[in-house]
Amino acid sequence: MSPSSVTDAAPATQSAYPIAAVLPWWRLLGQLLRVELSSQWHRRGDVITVLAFYFLVLILAPLGLGPASATLRGVAPGLVWIAALLSVIMAVERGIRPDHQDGSLEARFFTGASAELIMAAKAIVLVLTTILPLILVSPMIFAVLAVPASAMVPGALAILLGGPGLVVIGLAGAALTAGARQGGALLAVLLFPLQLPVLIFGAAALQRALTGEPVVGELQILAALTLFSLPVGIMAGAAALRGLIRDDA
Amino acid sequence: MNDTPATTAHDPASAALLGGVIHLENLVVGRAGLPLTRPIEARFQAGSIWQISGVNGSGKTSLLRVLAGLLPAYAGRVTQSWLTGQPRAVYGFDGDWQRQVAWVPVTPAFKPGPTVNQVLALSHPGAASHGANQRRLAEACDHWGLAAIADQPVQYLSAGQRKRLDLARLMLDPRPVWLLDEPTVTLDAQARKTLALSLDHHRQQGGVTIMASHDDGPVTRDVNTLVLDRLYPGDIALDPAPGPAVGPLSAPIAEGDETPAAGVAS
Numbered sequence: 001m002s003p004s005s006v007t008d009a010a011p012a013t014q015s016a017y018p019i020a021a022v023l024p025w026w027r028l029l030g031q032l033l034r035v036e037l038s039s040q041w042h043r044r045g046d047v048i049t050v051l052a053f054y055f056l057v058l059i060l061a062p063l064g065l066g067p068a069s070a071t072l073r074g075v076a077p078g079l080v081w082i083a084a085l086l087s088v089i090m091a092v093e094r095g096i097r098p099d100h101q102d103g104s105l106e107a108r109f110f111t112g113a114s115a116e117l118i119m120a121a122k123a124i125v126l127v128l129t130t131i132l133p134l135i136l137v138s139p140m141i142f143a144v145l146a147v148p149a150s151a152m153v154p155g156a157l158a159i160l161l162g163g164p165g166l167v168v169i170g171l172a173g174a175a176l177t178a179g180a181r182q183g184g185a186l187l188a189v190l191l192f193p194l195q196l197p198v199l200i201f202g203a204a205a206l207q208r209a210l211t212g213e214p215v216v217g218e219l220q221i222l223a224a225l226t227l228f229s230l231p232v233g234i235m236a237g238a239a240a241l242r243g244l245i246r247d248d249a
Numbered sequence: 250m251n252d253t254p255a256t257t258a259h260d261p262a263s264a265a266l267l268g269g270v271i272h273l274e275n276l277v278v279g280r281a282g283l284p285l286t287r288p289i290e291a292r293f294q295a296g297s298i299w300q301i302s303g304v305n306g307s308g309k310t311s312l313l314r315v316l317a318g319l320l321p322a323y324a325g326r327v328t329q330s331w332l333t334g335q336p337r338a339v340y341g342f343d344g345d346w347q348r349q350v351a352w353v354p355v356t357p358a359f360k361p362g363p364t365v366n367q368v369l370a371l372s373h374p375g376a377a378s379h380g381a382n383q384r385r386l387a388e389a390c391d392h393w394g395l396a397a398i399a400d401q402p403v404q405y406l407s408a409g410q411r412k413r414l415d416l417a418r419l420m421l422d423p424r425p426v427w428l429l430d431e432p433t434v435t436l437d438a439q440a441r442k443t444l445a446l447s448l449d450h451h452r453q454q455g456g457v458t459i460m461a462s463h464d465d466g467p468v469t470r471d472v473n474t475l476v477l478d479r480l481y482p483g484d485i486a487l488d489p490a491p492g493p494a495v496g497p498l499s500a501p502i503a504e505g506d507e508t509p510a511a512g513v514a515s
Contacts, residue, residue: 017425018423018425019349019425020348043360103357109347110348110352112345112347114344242341246321
């Protein structure tokens with residue numbers, strides 16, 4: 001469709017200059033995803049840094065804690081989730097602050113998208129570039145931490161269900177603190193209490209999987225936390241985004 | 250005069266019918282909770298070019314941000330009739346309005362990494378693989394003298410080249426309303442001519458351009474001027490009709506408006 005076609009909403013306008021078509025939200029989302037993904041691709045070093053951080057923390061665990069399987073298995077649930085949480089905090093900060101500083105965040109509003117849609121696109125792309133790699137490397141991580149194969153699937157599932165919640169809450173916090181000079185430290189302090197439930201139930205899921213107990217309850221709670229965080233985080237993040245743009249006049 | 254079906258081409262009302270009009274109704278631009286200007290009353294017609302000038306800190310960029318819907322007005326309001334022909338307030342991140350606006354900030358928002366071609370392709374709303382789009386992309390490159398550096402990553406461009414790239418995007422994603430913040434800064438003489446051509450073309454097509462500028466002379470012919478004067482706190486003056494090229498900005502455009510800043514409703 002031609003970008004300069006007149007919108008259906010205004011057929012009677014005697015506009016000499018064709019006004020740009022107001023796109024439906026899914027096409028806007030597609031456009032935003034394209035921009036966001038390309039920007040992530042050109043900053044793939046950042047994505048790799050976050051993944052390397054997660055990987056290194058967990059690879060170093062057996063070296064620091066000793067190779068005894070029982071010890072590793074005991075700390076694995078907490079360790080995996082703490083590393084995931086910190087990785088997400090690193091990732092979300094890189095998701096908003098640079099865009100705000102170089103002006104590409106405000107430029108994104110001129111696609112015609114709402115702040116909510118911009119946040120949603122960012123959340124989708126961050127889940128793809130942060131949570132998905134964590135899941136992909138998890139078999140290796142679990143093997144290093146002496147987690148038996150039977151617990152790997154529930155463990156990865158927990159990350160899949162809880163991870164998007166972490167990202168969305170994190171993005172809202174990042175939008176809130178992107179204007180502050182010491183935003184990084186502030187972000188960590190702000191996010192810890194909000195992301196704590198995901199951390200607790202995520203670790204609990206893996207813990208129970210290790211002892212062979214059913215993990216359905218924990219997984220359900222993780223899914224519920226994520227489902228709750230998605231709208232709340234996107235709304236809050238969008239409000240923070242608008243405030244951010246308004247304030248840097 | 251709003252809805253008079255005028256027949257003469259030069260009547261402002263007829264221009265309003267042909268395209269849209271952006272109406273500043275006693276607009277006070279403020280920043281950080283403080284007013285920067287006195288109430289501004291102005292109508293930016295379709296098919297005109299406006300230059301907003303004023304000393305540093307007089308609120309030029311903030312005015313553009315208000316017009317773009319990025320910043321709420323301190324007082325008064327802005328309406329536009331581009332979308333439906335009816336005046337509609339520009340307020341708070343209205344996506345339908347922002348879709349009509351081409352926003353060119355002082356500092357182009359480029360991330361290191363992509364090449365000139367990739368930036369242009371991405372700013373193009375259609376699929377870049379399409380043949381016609383490729384041609385338009387090449388045209389924009391040629392027009393702005395970017396063809397030779399089309400495959401260079403943007404971080405290696407000079408400030409002027411970046412600016413040209415940012416302006417070249419205007420050709421690929423047609424928008425009726427151009428808001429340009431200091432478009433001539435860092436441009437060389439050749440690029441200024443290109444900019445003038447672009448502005449003229451945009452005007453002929455019925456678009457409106459509003460640009461903040463410190464330039465002494467207008468960038469092209471028939472530029473209207475809106476001066477934001479900070480010497481007398483927020484003293485505003487308007488050049489009402491699209492007249493001949495304006496002179497130096499120090500020209501006495503303000504007419505006898507010596508009364509001290511009348512109460513800005515706060």
